[in-house]
Amino acid sequence: xxxxxxxxxxxxxxxxxxxxxxxxxxxxxxxxxxxxxxxxxxxxxxxxxxxxxxxxxxxxxxxxxxxxxxxxxxxxxxxxxxxxxxxxxxxxxxxxxxxxxxxxxxxxxxxxxxxxxxxxxxxxxxxxxxxxxxxxxxxxxxxxxxxxxxxxxxxxxxxxxxxxxxxxxxxxxxxxxxxxxxxxxxxxxxxxxxxxxxxxx
Numbered sequence: 433x434x435x436x437x438x439x440x441x442x443x444x445x446x447x448x449x450x451x452x453x454x455x456x457x458x459x460x461x462x463x464x465x466x467x468x469x470x471x472x473x474x475x476x477x478x479x480x481x482x483x484x485x486x487x488x489x490x491x492x493x494x495x496x497x498x499x500x501x502x503x504x505x506x507x508x509x510x511x512x513x514x515x516x517x518x519x520x521x522x523x524x525x526x527x528x529x530x531x532x533x534x535x536x537x538x539x540x541x542x543x544x545x546x547x548x549x550x551x552x553x554x555x556x557x558x559x560x561x562x563x564x565x566x567x568x569x570x571x572x573x574x575x576x577x578x579x580x581x582x583x584x585x586x587x588x589x590x591x592x593x594x595x596x597x598x599x600x601x602x603x604x605x606x607x608x609x610x611x612x613x614x615x616x617x618x619x620x621x622x623x624x625x626x627x628x629x630x631x632x633x
Contacts, residue, residue: 523577530573538566541619544630551627558618558627564588565615572607 449455541562545555567588575583590598604610622628 527577531570534566534570538562541628544628546627546629554625554627558622561592561618562615564590564592565611565618568601569608569611569615572601572611576608 542559545559564587568590571585571587574585601607601610619628
């Protein structure tokens, strides 16, 4: 994924070459433009050469070529704009779907916690750890898709995590996978100690 850097008004971003198709396009468009200019100059200065092909008036032919190229260019611009907008909308939809599914999973785990008074302290510890891990998971997911430079996202208190654990998370290639593994491990331990009680499907 290409990470774009924008300034306040995104003016520099519009003229940046990083991730742009202009360098490759110029390689093909530059020689074609030079050849077109040379042919235009040649046909203007040697009209009998152009008329020998029986192509008719040079002005009419140029207008038809211009109309055709304008149509193709307009079609490509509209098509690429529609593709970009559809991808942006799909990304936003998937992000909201992800948020909803993770919230649903979190609320289900809260609902199946053991109501035995003897397990109250263990249940509370499980819920506190779970909410911190889910918060950390969503933060890691937002950081992966975000392009802003100042990624200061709110987190639930993670002071209970030891320094070695947080260092490992920061150095991990995919932080979401690490957080998911921690959550799955927490659920497994809670099920083993009867902190959550839910019948198997």
